[in-house]
Amino acid sequence: MSSANKQILKLVISGLWLLCSAVALWFVADKRATVFDPNNMLQQPHWQRSLLPVLADIDSEKHGTTLLLVGNEQCRCQRVAAPHQNKVIADARRAGIKVRQVDASSLPTGLLPAVPAAIMLAHGSVLYAGPLSVGLGCAIEDGIIDTVISNYENGFHSSMLVSKVSGCYCRV
Numbered sequence: 001m002s003s004a005n006k007q008i009l010k011l012v013i014s015g016l017w018l019l020c021s022a023v024a025l026w027f028v029a030d031k032r033a034t035v036f037d038p039n040n041m042l043q044q045p046h047w048q049r050s051l052l053p054v055l056a057d058i059d060s061e062k063h064g065t066t067l068l069l070v071g072n073e074q075c076r077c078q079r080v081a082a083p084h085q086n087k088v089i090a091d092a093r094r095a096g097i098k099v100r101q102v103d104a105s106s107l108p109t110g111l112l113p114a115v116p117a118a119i120m121l122a123h124g125s126v127l128y129a130g131p132l133s134v135g136l137g138c139a140i141e142d143g144i145i146d147t148v149i150s151n152y153e154n155g156f157h158s159s160m161l162v163s164k165v166s167g168c169y170c171r172v
Contacts, residue, residue: 036131037113037163065122066098075170081116095153104172114169118145130162
C-alpha cells in the first residue's frame, strides 16, 4: 500500500471515529434531557387558580413584583444551575424585583412539575412560570427567565407559562 493510500485510510478512520463519537455524545445527552412539564400541568386552566392561594401565603406583597426561585438542594441540576441562578437574582434585584428562594418541599405536591423553576408574580398575577433555564448545561444564555426580566424592565408584562422545553430538571 502506498504512502498516499495509508494517509487516506488514516483520514477515513479518523473521520469515522469522530462521527461515531459525536453520535454517541448526542445520544447520551439526549437521554439525560428531561421535558420540564411533560403533562402540560402549567397549561391547565385550574393551575393558576390553585397556585395563587399558595403563593399568597409565601409572598403577601400583592402590589409589587416578586420572583420565586424554586429548587431542591438534592437535585443535581440545581447545583449545575447555581451560576445562572446567581445572575438571575442580580438581574431581578437590579430591575427592582423582590427575590425569594423557596424549597420545592415547602410547596404542595403537584404544584410544579420539576425544579429548578421560576415563578414571577406582578400585582397578584403570574408573569412567568417555568424552568429556570433550558438545555443540559442550565447555561446563562439559555434562560427564558432572563428574557422575561429584561422585558419587564422595559415595560412588557405579558404572561408566559413554559412547559415543553428540555433540559436538566428533577421531578418534584
